[in-house]
Amino acid sequence: MVQVHSERSGTLKAVAPDVSNEVLAPSHMANVLPEYPLIKIRPGRKWVALNLRDLWAYRELLYFLTWRDIKVRYKQTVLGAAWAIIQPLFMMLIFTLFFGRLAGLDSRVGGIPYPIFAYAGLLPWTFFSNAITNSSNSLVGSSNLITKVYFPRMIIPAAAVGAGVVDFAIAFAVLIGLMIYYGMPIMGSIVMLPPLVLLTTLLAMGIGMWLSALNVKYRDIRYALPFMIQFWMFATPIIYPSSLVPAKWQWALALNPLTGIIEGYRAALFGLEFNWAALSISAAITLAILVYSAYSFRRMEKSFADLV
Amino acid sequence: MNPIIKVENLSKQYRIGARQARYATLRESIVGTVRAPFKRLSRNGKSSDNTSRALKDVSFDVMPGETVGIVGSNGAGKSTLLKIMSRITDPTTGGIDLYGRVGSLLEVGTGFHPELTGRENIYLSGAILGMRKSEIDRKFDEIVAFAEVEEFIDTPMKHYSSGMYIRLAFAVAAHLESEILVIDEVLSVGDVRFQKRCLGKMSDVARNGRTVLFVSHNMGAVRALCSKGIYIKQGQLVCRSDIETIISTYLSEDKSSSSIIEWNDRDAPRSPEFCFRRAYILNDAGKCVESLDIRKEFSIVVEYEVSRPIKGLRIGFAMQTLEGISICGSNDPEGWPQFDRGPGTFTSRCTFPGYTLNTGTYLVNFTADEPPYHVPLIRTPFCLHFNVEDTIGHGPMKERLPGVLRPNLTWAVANIDTNKPSGRNLSNNVAQKSS
Numbered sequence: 001m002v003q004v005h006s007e008r009s010g011t012l013k014a015v016a017p018d019v020s021n022e023v024l025a026p027s028h029m030a031n032v033l034p035e036y037p038l039i040k041i042r043p044g045r046k047w048v049a050l051n052l053r054d055l056w057a058y059r060e061l062l063y064f065l066t067w068r069d070i071k072v073r074y075k076q077t078v079l080g081a082a083w084a085i086i087q088p089l090f091m092m093l094i095f096t097l098f099f100g101r102l103a104g105l106d107s108r109v110g111g112i113p114y115p116i117f118a119y120a121g122l123l124p125w126t127f128f129s130n131a132i133t134n135s136s137n138s139l140v141g142s143s144n145l146i147t148k149v150y151f152p153r154m155i156i157p158a159a160a161v162g163a164g165v166v167d168f169a170i171a172f173a174v175l176i177g178l179m180i181y182y183g184m185p186i187m188g189s190i191v192m193l194p195p196l197v198l199l200t201t202l203l204a205m206g207i208g209m210w211l212s213a214l215n216v217k218y219r220d221i222r223y224a225l226p227f228m229i230q231f232w233m234f235a236t237p238i239i240y241p242s243s244l245v246p247a248k249w250q251w252a253l254a255l256n257p258l259t260g261i262i263e264g265y266r267a268a269l270f271g272l273e274f275n276w277a278a279l280s281i282s283a284a285i286t287l288a289i290l291v292y293s294a295y296s297f298r299r300m301e302k303s304f305a306d307l308v
Numbered sequence: 309m310n311p312i313i314k315v316e317n318l319s320k321q322y323r324i325g326a327r328q329a330r331y332a333t334l335r336e337s338i339v340g341t342v343r344a345p346f347k348r349l350s351r352n353g354k355s356s357d358n359t360s361r362a363l364k365d366v367s368f369d370v371m372p373g374e375t376v377g378i379v380g381s382n383g384a385g386k387s388t389l390l391k392i393m394s395r396i397t398d399p400t401t402g403g404i405d406l407y408g409r410v411g412s413l414l415e416v417g418t419g420f421h422p423e424l425t426g427r428e429n430i431y432l433s434g435a436i437l438g439m440r441k442s443e444i445d446r447k448f449d450e451i452v453a454f455a456e457v458e459e460f461i462d463t464p465m466k467h468y469s470s471g472m473y474i475r476l477a478f479a480v481a482a483h484l485e486s487e488i489l490v491i492d493e494v495l496s497v498g499d500v501r502f503q504k505r506c507l508g509k510m511s512d513v514a515r516n517g518r519t520v521l522f523v524s525h526n527m528g529a530v531r532a533l534c535s536k537g538i539y540i541k542q543g544q545l546v547c548r549s550d551i552e553t554i555i556s557t558y559l560s561e562d563k564s565s566s567s568i569i570e571w572n573d574r575d576a577p578r579s580p581e582f583c584f585r586r587a588y589i590l591n592d593a594g595k596c597v598e599s600l601d602i603r604k605e606f607s608i609v610v611e612y613e614v615s616r617p618i619k620g621l622r623i624g625f626a627m628q629t630l631e632g633i634s635i636c637g638s639n640d641p642e643g644w645p646q647f648d649r650g651p652g653t654f655t656s657r658c659t660f661p662g663y664t665l666n667t668g669t670y671l672v673n674f675t676a677d678e679p680p681y682h683v684p685l686i687r688t689p690f691c692l693h694f695n696v697e698d699t700i701g702h703g704p705m706k707e708r709l710p711g712v713l714r715p716n717l718t719w720a721v722a723n724i725d726t727n728k729p730s731g732r733n734l735s736n737n738v739a740q741k742s743s
Contacts, residue, residue: 033372037405038406038409040403040406041395041398041403042403043398043403065435072421144419145419147396148414148415148418149396149419149437149438150395150410305397
């Protein structure tokens with residue numbers, strides 16, 4: 001495993017230019033070598049440090065890869081970025097027809113028009129499900145990079161998640177339009193949206209990162225994922241309110257980290273009361289998933305180049 | 309002075325089983341875990357069987373500013389060494405200490421996306437190779453100028469010709485500012501003129517005091533670029549010395565199993581009365597080798613057994629390139645009077661003069677036939693192969709000349725302009741012609 005020598009980082013910066021300090025001419029540093037190795041390459045150990053310093057040094061790459069994914073996504077499509085709207089919009093129409101009208105959920109969503117209710121749930125869900133689908137396939141799709149050049153591998157699934165944020169923003173504009181159409185006021189609680197988006201992004205990153213690493217070794221993930229996502233969607237109060245679930249099953253619903261988040265979106269948009277308990281559970285689970293995925297990603301990372 | 313690269317007892321092991329089943333599935337993994345203890349029992353502890361060691365206990369130091377060529381035959385572990393050094397894959401044991409940033413060029417065009425424009429790809433590929441945006445901004449014009457793609461810089465790269473693609477790819481990589489530069493076989497792409505420029509750029513890099521590790525099969529380029537060399541053979545470091553010594557050691561010593569073919573009783577190409585036994589390549593010193601010096605003569609030798617006299621027996625060979633282009637063929641009666649051969653064991657040896665074949669890998673097959681020579685008695689497949697290495701290169705940039713043949717030709721340049729008969733003018737004219 002590779003470690004950037006960190007104990008004496010202060011001295012290092014002064015003597016040898018690392019990534020953040022490279023205006024020095026190369027001929028300069030050939031004569032002045034750092035006292036300690038800049039990079040130590042050693043066999044991998046089971047548990048390794050997260051190496052966030054390295055990740056920070058490559059932050060520009062995260063930006064460029066995200067930007068590439070956004071730029072390339074709708075190339076050679078006729079409708080272009082409209083696809084970002086079409087997907088949640090059509091799902092909303094279908095669910096409004098089947099669940100809202102035929103199953104009679106219309107009357108049970110607390111006075112909010114069902115299309116808006118469904119769309120407000122489908123919006124973060126579409127973002128989330130696309131993010132984990134894209135990121136779980138991202139490492140396998142970047143095999144040409146992984147076998148040819150070094151950079152912190154975490155950047156690849158992270159960029160795949162990041163690229164979805166733009167789609168989310170576009171689809172969000174439609175939601176505002178819908179709310180105005182239905183004559184709903186925009187509440188002050190909308191300031192809670194950015195932290196919620198951040199929480200969704202972190203959760204998607206945690207799960208996407210872990211799945212992408214597994215997918216390198218076990219290509220089963222690709223086939224299991226669509227099924228898992230569909231199941232997850234129905235296990236989350238997206239097209240139905242959580243109040244619909246019997247009281248004795250409420251605890252199970254709360255364990256799903258998306259429950260608190262999706263309910264949170266609705267609370268922020270429609271000015272409802274926040275369910276802080278559910279939101280805290282979601283945040284705690286998200287954090288746990290993120291930390292676990294990051295460590296297990298680092299552990300699996302060393303074999304990527306040999307497997308992909 | 310302290311070394312900038314310290315390689316200590318570096319080993320890399322690949323599991324051969326894992327290599328074959330590249331895409332493990334969950335089910336296989338579970339079944340494998342269950343079976344593993346039983347496997348170990350049945351194998352009786354011979355666990356080393358299914359691993360192959362790409363590198364074995366390699367140790368060496370590189371001083372700052374050195375340009376080191378790494379030579380060795382295919383599969384010797386050169387690329388594995390570079391991959392470990394560029395942190396793409398992990399060593400199994402041992403380690404490397406690097407006292408500088410590493411820029412690696414294991415492939416040109418890493419991270420290029422066909423849908424993006426040249427400008428966008430310069431930033432993307434630069435960032436992937438480890439450049440900062442500010443660094444790319446600063447060098448942008450230089451990169452574009454080097455690649456000669458000014459007019460197409462805002463065109464998506466899928467519309468680029470392959471030449472333009474490679475030029476831009478190399479230009480980005482060549483402008484990396486790291487203390488250590490690791491290069492694998494990238495000069496073998498592009499047209500001759502561009503190869504020349506790449507080699508020039510690489511020499512600039514080396515002259516700037518940066519440390520360069522260079523892997524190539526083009527011995528001319530290695531010799532032109534590097535002052536020191538490392539010779540790796542079957543994963544082990546054979547020697548580390550100045551580049552001249554390394555190249556000559558490599559060419560004379562490198563002998564893998566394929567440089568000699570030995571047929572046993574079961575698989576020998578044979579007819580009832582005739583049987584091929586061995587075939588091999590001899591260099592000018594009479595040593596059996598795989599790699600030959602372009603300047604030196606060599607022989608193709610085939611050994612065969614005749615069990616009863618065959619009238620007018622004729623042994624021949626045909627030679628072709630890896631791409632299947634036929635080069636030449638010859639038969640032995642030209643050097644052998646027409647009489648019955650056998651019974652007994654014979655060799656037929658055909659000698660090529662130096663400066664015949666150009667750099668490359670060549671394949672040879674053998675035939676035996678008897679009058680009236682319509683149908684061969686036996687024809688072997690193209691089984692024997694050998695490499696010709698260019699140790700001198702051509703011209704100041706040591707580039708590879710085109711074609712299959714590499715004759716040592718004589719040129720005469722004369723000034724036929726009667727108005728300027730003096731020798732001084734003549735040499736001036738020559739200089740103008742070559743520029």
